[in-house]
Amino acid sequence: MRDYKNIYEEWLQASYIDDDTKTELRNLTEEEIQDRFYKDLAFGTGGLRGKMGAGTNRMNRYTVRKATYGAANALKARYAGAQTPLRAVIAYDSRNHSEEFATEAAGVLAACKIHVTLFSTLMPTPVLSFAVPYLNSQMGIVITASHNPKEYNGYKIYDEKGCQLIPEKAEYVIRYVEEVRDQQKIPYADYRTALQEGRIERLGEEVLEAFLEAVLTQSILQDKEAKAALRIVYTPLHGTGNQPVRRALKKAGFTQVFVVAAQEEPDGDFSTVRSPNPEERDALNLALAQAKHEEADLVLGTDPDCDRVGVGVLHQGEYRLLTGNQIGALLVANVCEKNASALSERSTLIKTIVTNDLGARIAADYGLQVVNTLTGFKFIGDKITEFERTGEKNFVIGYEESYGYLVGTHARDKDAVVASLLISEMAAACKAKGRTLVDELELLYKKYGYYLDALSSYTLEGAKGVEQIRNSMAKLRKEGIRAIPGTIKMTDYLQETEELPRSDVLKFFWADGSWMAARPSGTEPKIKFYYSICGSSQDQAEKRLRTIQQQVRELLEL
Numbered sequence: 108m109r110d111y112k113n114i115y116e117e118w119l120q121a122s123y124i125d126d127d128t129k130t131e132l133r134n135l136t137e138e139e140i141q142d143r144f145y146k147d148l149a150f151g152t153g154g155l156r157g158k159m160g161a162g163t164n165r166m167n168r169y170t171v172r173k174a175t176y177g178a179a180n181a182l183k184a185r186y187a188g189a190q191t192p193l194r195a196v197i198a199y200d201s202r203n204h205s206e207e208f209a210t211e212a213a214g215v216l217a218a219c220k221i222h223v224t225l226f227s228t229l230m231p232t233p234v235l236s237f238a239v240p241y242l243n244s245q246m247g248i249v250i251t252a253s254h255n256p257k258e259y260n261g262y263k264i265y266d267e268k269g270c271q272l273i274p275e276k277a278e279y280v281i282r283y284v285e286e287v288r289d290q291q292k293i294p295y296a297d298y299r300t301a302l303q304e305g306r307i308e309r310l311g312e313e314v315l316e317a318f319l320e321a322v323l324t325q326s327i328l329q330d331k332e333a334k335a336a337l338r339i340v341y342t343p344l345h346g347t348g349n350q351p352v353r354r355a356l357k358k359a360g361f362t363q364v365f366v367v368a369a370q371e372e373p374d375g376d377f378s379t380v381r382s383p384n385p386e387e388r389d390a391l392n393l394a395l396a397q398a399k400h401e402e403a404d405l406v407l408g409t410d411p412d413c414d415r416v417g418v419g420v421l422h423q424g425e426y427r428l429l430t431g432n433q434i435g436a437l438l439v440a441n442v443c444e445k446n447a448s449a450l451s452e453r454s455t456l457i458k459t460i461v462t463n464d465l466g467a468r469i470a471a472d473y474g475l476q477v478v479n480t481l482t483g484f485k486f487i488g489d490k491i492t493e494f495e496r497t498g499e500k501n502f503v504i505g506y507e508e509s510y511g512y513l514v515g516t517h518a519r520d521k522d523a524v525v526a527s528l529l530i531s532e533m534a535a536a537c538k539a540k541g542r543t544l545v546d547e548l549e550l551l552y553k554k555y556g557y558y559l560d561a562l563s564s565y566t567l568e569g570a571k572g573v574e575q576i577r578n579s580m581a582k583l584r585k586e587g588i589r590a591i592p593g594t595i596k597m598t599d600y601l602q603e604t605e606e607l608p609r610s611d612v613l614k615f616f617w618a619d620g621s622w623m624a625a626r627p628s629g630t631e632p633k634i635k636f637y638y639s640i641c642g643s644s645q646d647q648a649e650k651r652l653r654t655i656q657q658q659v660r661e662l663l664e665l
C-alpha cells in the first residue's frame with residue numbers, strides 16, 4: 108500500500124487545498140484517512156464514481172479538476188491540427204455538489220481554451236447526450252452518480268456523437284488523466300471572469316426545447332382522447348426528470364399527470380426514498396400510494412439523471428411493477444407495429460447479452476435484425492454510430508434489462524424521457540380498448556411462450572468483497588455446468604467470441620432456451636445473476652427459478 112499518511116499530510120499543508128477541506132481532513136479517524144488516501148479514485152471506463160469527501164480516493168473538486176485536465180489534454184491531442192474550435196457541454200444532476208463539480212470542470216476547460224456550454228439548471232443525462240452534437244461540440248461531461256445512494260457522485264465523459272466513451276476511447280483519456288501528477292499545475296480559470304468573457308456560456312431552455320421536439324417525433328399514438336383519459340402518477344425521485352418528463356407528456360397531450368409533491372423538488376439527500384433507483388421495488392412506494400388515491404392507471408418513476416424509468420400498472424385493482432425486460436418487450440412490439448411500413452431488412456434492435464430474449468423474438472417476427480452487446484448503454488450508443496457510418500443497419504430500438512431504453516437517435520444513451528412518453532402512449536392505447544399493459548404482456552407470452560426474468564445481486568464491499576466476487580466467478584466457471592442441474596452449455600465471454608470484446612461474464616443454458624448469466628457489476632460492489640426462465644406457465648417458471656437460485660446460492664455460499 109502506498110504511503111497514504113504522507114499524501115494526507117501533503118493535503119493538509121498544501122496552499123491550494125481550501126480551508127473547509129483541511130478542516131474535514133483534520134477530523135478523520137485513522138481508518139478513514141487510510142481509506143481516503145490509499146489510492147486515487149480510479150478514472151475507469153465509466154468515468155469517475157465514488158463517495159464524496161476530501162481525499163484522493165473521493166469525489167471532490169480536486170479529483171474533478173484532475174480528471175477534467177486529463178480529458179482536456181486528450182481532446183486537444185485528438186484534435187491537434189484541426190481548424191475547428193474545441194467545445195464541450197457540461198450537465199449536472201440534483202446531487203449534493205453536482206453543480207459545484209460542474210463549475211470546477213468548466214473552469215479547467217476554459218483555462219485550457221475549450222469553450223464550455225454549462226447548463227443553467229440541472230439536466231437529464233440524455234439531454235446532455237443530445238446537446239453535444241446539437242451544439243457542435245466534441246465532448247460532453249455529466250456530473251451524476253445516476254441511481255447510486257446519496258453519498259456518491261460521478262463524472263461521465265461523452266464523445267462528439269453524444270455517446271459515453273467506450274473502453275478504447277476511455278483508455279486514451281485515462282492515459283492523459285494518469286499523466287496529471289501535480290495538482291498545482293492544473294490551470295484554472297476564474298468562473299465569473301470566464302463567464303463574462305464568454306469562454307463559459309450558460310444555457311438550457313433552448314436545448315431542452317429542441318430535445319423535447321426530437322423526443323416528440325417518436326410518438327406512437329395520435330389519439331388525443333385516449334391520452335387525455337389516462338391517469339398518470341409520476342415521480343422524478345428528487346432528480347432531473349421533473350420538468351423534461353412533464354413537458355414531454357404535456358406536449359404529447361396527456362392532461363392527467365399527477366406528480367408526487369414530496370419528491371418533486373431536487374434534493375441531493377433523496378430524503379423520501381431509501382435508494383433513488385427505480386430497479387428497487389420500494390423506490391416507487393410514495394408514487395404507488397398516491398396512485399391508489401388518484402386511481403391512476405400508470406405509475407412512472409425516473410432516476411436522478413433521468414436515464415432509467417420504473418413502471419407500475421393498475422391491473423385488476425392492484426398495481427403491478429413491470430421489469431426492464433417486460434417494458435423492453437412491450438416497447439419493441441409497439442414501436443415495430445407502429446412503424447411496420449417503414450421497417451426494412453436493415454432495421455435493427457440492439458440489446459445486451461444479459462437482457463432476455465422476448466424482445467428479440469418479437470423483433471425477429473417483424474423482420475428486424477438483433478445485435479447483442481456487452482452490458483452498458485455506451486455499447487448500444489456506439490453501435491448506432493457504427494450503423495450511421497456503414498449504412499448497413501438502421502437503429503429502431505435499444506434497451507437493457509436495467510430499465511434503460513432508447514427509441515430514436517436523438518440521444519446515444521438511454522433516455523427515460525422518450526421512454527416515459529412511449530410507455531404512457533402504450534398504456535393509453537390499451538386503456539382505450541379496456542385493457543392494460545399487463546394484458547398486452549400476457550398476449551405476448553401466449554404468442555412467444557412465457558418468459559420469467561429475475562435479477563439477484565449480492566453486495567460484497569471492500570477488498571474482501573472483490574476477492575469473494577472473484578472466487579465466485581472462478582468457481583462457477585469451473586463447476587457451474589456440473590453443479591447446476593440441467594445446464595447443457597456455458598459461454599465464457601472471457602474467451603474470445605466472434606462478435607464481442609472479452610468480458611468477465613458467464614452464461615449457462617438449458618435445453619428449452621432458459622439461461623442464467625453471472626457477472627461482477629461494473630458500477631457497484633456487487634455480483635449479479637440474471638435469470639431468463641422459459642416455461643409453460645408463470646407458476647411453473649417461478650418454481651423453477653426458485654430452485655435454480657437456491658442451487659446457485661448453495662454452490663457459491665452466498
Ligand SMILES: O=P(O)(O)OC[C@H]1O[C@H](O)[C@H](O)[C@@H](O)[C@@H]1O
Pocket residue numbers: 253482483484485507509511627628629630631635
Ligand atoms: O451491472 P453494472 O455494470 O453495474 O451496470 C448496470 C447499468 O449501469 C449504468 O446504468 C449503465 O449506464 C448501464 O448501461 C448498465 O446496464
